[in-house]
Amino acid sequence: MANATNSYYPVLPIKNSVIYPGTVLPLRIGRPRSMAAVQRADGAEQWLVTVAQSKIDDNREPVAADLYLVGTLCKIERLRGSSEDGYQAVVRGVSRFAITSLREDGGYLEAKGEVLADKDDLDAKTAQVLLGSVKTLAGEMLKLLPADTERLSEMLESVDDLGYLSHLCAANIEVGLPLKQELLELVSLKGRVLRLLELMQTSKDSLLVQSEIRDKLSHKLGKVQRESILREQLRTIREELGEGNGPSGDDDYRKRIEDADMPEAVKKTALEELKRLETVGNSSPEAHVIRNYLDLLVGLPWGKSSGSEIDLEKAREILDHDHYGLPKIKKRIVQHLGVMKLKKNAGGSILLLVGPPGVGKTSLGQSIARALGRKFVRGSLGGVRDDAEIRGHRRTYIGAMPGRIIQGIKRAGENNPVFILDEIDKMANSYHSDPAAALLEVLDPEQNSGFLDHYLDVPFDLSKVFFIATANTLESIPGPLLDRMEVIDVSGYTTAEKLHIAKNHLIPKQLEAHGLTANQLVLGDEALMRIITHYTREAGVRELQRHIATVCRASSELVLNASQLPIRIELAGLEEILGNERYAHEVAERVSPPGVVTGLAWTPQGGEILFIEASLMPGSGKLTLTGQLGDVMKESAQIALSVVRSKMPAIVPGFEYDKRDLHIHVPAGAIPKDGPSAGITMLTTIASLFSGRSVDPKLAMTGEVTLRGAVMPVGGIKEKVMAAHRAGIERIIMSKRNQKDLKDVPDEVRSQLKFDFVENVTEALKLALNLDVVAPVGLELPVQNPPVVLNG
Known part of the structure; x- marks a missing residue:
């Protein structure tokens, strides 16, 4: 219901608050327009319209656009102060007022509009129920307030008018100004009360959380204060009794x-x-x-140690039981244990196990700990970039803690554990810290008897600790740190070794992990060999173990539903479980066109084969190299091209190189490649392309080439040869000076390959392309002029 008025009433804009009909609100008034409006309303005993501001700008007086269009028609109950110091007013809301017109007169805003009465749309029974609901909820909220609310509770109980009660509660709940304004504008009594109940419940939930936080803080502070007082009293009593030993x-x-x-x-x-x-x-x-x-x-275990007398035979048995193959590595470890047995309390050398992932470097450390009867501790150094991770933080810092070495010794509870420093090659340097330098003292047998951790701040003897470091490559390990360790190469496994490891170690382990037994699931030898050769191409057995786990998971449902056991996984069902084969013997089966030669490469994951391709096109003698080649590999290509050009008359008489562009590409372009060992492969690729002769696809080669045509030795021979064997290569060309490195290659691999050892490119081209060329450039050129001697 609306009652229109023809009079204009002074307008008092108020910030962050809403006055409801029937409620009283004290106001502090200081803005000139607001003081003028209050003076007008008080002097003439007129009505005053209070309107909440929807927009607030403290730098100017509010204008009509800043105000809501629904306010409250009010009476001034009390007014104190002056126009110089501002007014303090007590204002009582009388009725809801909808503004239809605003004007400025006498330095303040005036409004004309209509009074909006409540729309009583509730029957008596519903009104009584809602009245009780509002009182109950309001009472629960009052109990959550920290102040004394007894008087407010009594006042709430005395209110029987639902409209007035809704206005009273709306004025006192903690909600935002838009929500308060929304409640004021709701004419429907039912709609306003239901919306009010919803907002009160939200406010109650907030009060409940605040109350819980207050109680916890109060309890905690009270407990701390009581403990402090009691401790001081206890200290005083002890001092009076002469018992100054403290708590x-x-x-x-x-x-x-x-x-x-x-x-x-x-x-x-x-x-x-x-x-x-x-x-x-x-x-x-x-x-x-x-x-x-x-x-x-x-x-810390200052004087506590463990381990019995070293038994070399037992150590061999444990190493053989835990690891198949690796005879030279096991022999070196047993030799090291023998030295420890002969020389009591010897610090000995620090072992560094280097090899591809998944070959068992960390588990070798566990086996050594078992053989010695000592505790095993593992500390991962991958990604460590702060020397405080090694040597600890100084105790002056908040949250300081000891370094990983001291923490590991404390976990072990002994001063002579087997301590694995995993991924020592993955440590990262920063501009303000070098963790590798912090390890120098740890891994130096001459110094680590007095290792000083920054947090511990007293020497601790690490000389009895058996340190074993692991790494995938030596390239990223600083020289001084590498000099303190004895390097043991842990290369990859042969196919036969992988088959044995899978049958005797991996399959039983995965069957147990998946709740299966050998009587329920059998993985056939042919299927297992297919997994090794066509689903993995790795030096270790980590990927092989994952595929076996996949087979076990896929077979668990078959085992549960099978009427007859065991379930046998053969070749026919392997592809359904593991998907399409990932690798094939493309090397042994392909026919290479001229300009394609197979090379051998070394990576931290083991050896790999790579193809080097070349093509010619009309041009001006330009050389293009692609495949993400590093600087050393690019220089190898330039040297290879120069050597071939010097021999062109012998390879292809009349070949006009200056009229052709040469493009050399190494596939797998997303992978960076570098190193000199592809020199002989690049040279053979170029010679093959120029001569039009193909290289046997079962032939691979590795070696560095000099500008004079000599073939130099390279590293990683064992890993490269094993990669060639896995890929189906039958013949390898390498430098004669690498012949000694074949001793490290397993006999079963070496016996299945043919090796050609060369000293220069003339021999290599004869073997690979059946080309007869002159002796390497620089070896056959006569001296045409005597050397010039400079007088110094």
């Missing part, structure tokens, strides 16, 4: 220090810290830091 917890520390078998210097430091703890008081923040430090000191 009973400090007596416990004293006993633990005596029992820790510390060196005298360390014991002295621990007792000094205990004395500090007794003086600072348990409530001091420093007490927590001291306790953590004392806990570390008494928790």
Whole structure:
């Protein structure tokens, strides 16, 4: 219902608040227009319209566009103050007022509009139910407030008018101004009360969370204060009785220090810290830091060690049981244990196991720990870029802790564990820290008897610890750090070794992991060999283990539903489980056109084969290289081209190189490649293209080429040969000076390959292309002029 008025009433804009009919609100008025409007309303005993501001700008007076169009028609109950200092007014809302017109008169805004009465759309029964709901919810909210609310509770109970109660609650709940304005504008009593209940419930939930937080803080602070008072009282009583030993917890520390078998210097430091703890008081923040430090000191195994007499035969049995193959590596480890047995308390050398992923470097460390009867500790160094991770943080820093070495020793509970430093080649340097430098002291047998961790701040003897580091490559390990370790190469496995490992180690392990037994699932030898040769191409067995796990998972449903066991996985069903084959013997089956030669490469994951391709096109003698080649590999291509050009008359008489462009590409262009070992392969590729002769696809080669045509030795021969064997290569050309490296290649691999050893490119081209060329450039050129001697 609306009652229109013809009069204009002074308008009082108010910020961040809404006055509801029947409610009283104290206001502080200081803006000139607002003071003028209040003076007008009070002096003439007229009505005043209060309107909430939808937009607030403290730099100017509010204008009509800043105001909501529904306000409250009010009476001024009390007004104090002056126009100089501002007014304090008490305003009572009378009725809802919808503004239809605004004007400025006498320095303030005036409004004309209509009074909006409530629309009573509730029957008596519903109104009574809603009245009770509002009172109940309001009472629950009052109980969650920290202040005394007894008087407010009594006032709520005395209200029987639902419209007035809704206005009273709306004025006091903590919601935003738009929501308060929404409640004011709702004419329907039913709609306003239902919306109010919804907002009150939300406000109650917020009050409940605040109340819980207050209770927890109050309980915590109260407990801390009580403990502090009681500790001070206990300290005073002890001092009066002459018992200055501090709290009973400090007596416990004293006993633990005596029992820790510390060196005298360390014991002295621990007792000094205990004395500090007794003086600072348990409530001091420093007490927590001291306790953590004392806990570390008494928790370290200063004099506790383990391990029985070293039994070399038992060590061999454990290594053979845990790892198949690797005879030279096992022999070197047993030799190392033999030295430890002969020379008691010898620090010995630090072992570094280098090899591709998945060949068992970390598990070798576990086997050594079993053989020695010692605890095994593993610390991963991959991604470590701060030397504080190794040597610890100084205790002056908040959250300081010891380094990984001391933490590992404490976990072991012994001072002579087998400590694996995993992924030592993956440490990262930063401009302000070098963790590799921090490891120098740890891995130096001459220094680590007095290792000083920054947090521990007292020497700890690491000379009894058996350190074993692992890495995939030596290239990223700094020279001084590498010099402190004895390198043992752990290369990949042959196909036969993988088959044996899978049958005796991987399959039983995965059957147990998947709740299966050998009587329920059998993986046939042919299927297993197909997984090794067509689904994996790795030096280790990690990917092979994942594929076996996939087969076990896929077979679990078949085992549960089978009427007859065991389930046998053969070749026919393998592709359905593992998908299409990933690798094939393309090397042995393809027919290479001229300009395509197979090379051998070494990567941190083991050896790989690579194809080098070349093509000619009309041009001006330009050389193009693609395939993400590094600088060294690009230079190898330039040298190879120069050597071939010097021999062109012997290879192809009359060949006009200056009228042809040459493009050399190494496939797998997304993978960076570098190194000199592809020199002989590039040279043979170019010679094959120029001569039009193809290279046997079962032939691979590796070696560096000099500008004089010599074939130089390269590294990674064992890994390259094993990769060639996996790929179906039958013949390999390499430098004669690499012949000695074949001793490291397993006999079963070496016996299935033919090796040609060459000293220069003339021999290599004869073997690969059956080309007869002159002796290498620079070897056959006569001296045409005597050398010039400069007088110095």
